[in-house]
Amino acid sequence: MPLKFVLRPNEKVIINGAVIGAGDRPGSFFLYNTANFLRGREVLKEEQIDCIEKKLYFVIQLVYIFPEDTELNLQRFSSILEETRAARPDAVKALGEIEQLVIARNYYRALKICRKMFKGGVEVPDDAVSAESES
Structure with a gap:
């Protein structure tokens, strides 16, 4: 079963080292395989x-x-x-x-x-x- 992500407007997620961001509207996407990910709010600078x-x-x-x-x-x-x-x-x-x-x-x-x-x-x-x- 895939993992569904819903990103709030302007929210970011890191997936396998790549930073992916939502635009000015919420969006969702699915991960169908194993990947390393952290939502922006989980990332510590x-x-x-x-x-x-x-x-x-x-x-x-x-x-x-x-x-x-x-x-x-x-x-x-x-x-x-x-x-x-x-x-x-x-x-x-x-x-x-x-x-x-x-x-x-x-x-x-x-x-x-x-x-x-x-x-x-x-x-x-x-x-x-x-x-x-x-x-």
């Missing part, structure tokens, strides 16, 4: 990084969007993950889940869990992390 969780999110985003630089960005991810573990000992389980998802190349789900960490500021409950990995 480097200048928006103001905490360690956002730094971790940003490097996962780089791995996801720019597969040609995966090796370098995975090295950065490992380093930033250790920094995050030191800064957020309360988030051990969520960070472990993020690490496992990145190892499994499930970057989109890793981003979702990471985003919850900096939105709520607290560790994602065990049952929520498990639910994320199943969807």
Whole structure:
């Protein structure tokens, strides 16, 4: 079953590294095969990084969007993950889940869990992390 995207007027989405934007009217399109994508509202810009969780999110985003630089960005991810573990000992389980998802190349789900960490500021409950990995 294809994935349907509906873009609001002037909204953007990144699909396999290409930025696609809607015009002045809403529009929809379908993805019929596997693709790496992030909606504009899910993209974190480097200048928006103001905490360690956002730094971790940003490097996962780089791995996801720019597969040609995966090796370098995975090295950065490992380093930033250790920094995050030191800064957020309360988030051990969520960070472990993020690490496992990145190892499994499930970057989109890793981003979702990471985003919850900096939105709520607290560790994602065990049952929520498990639910994320199943969807």
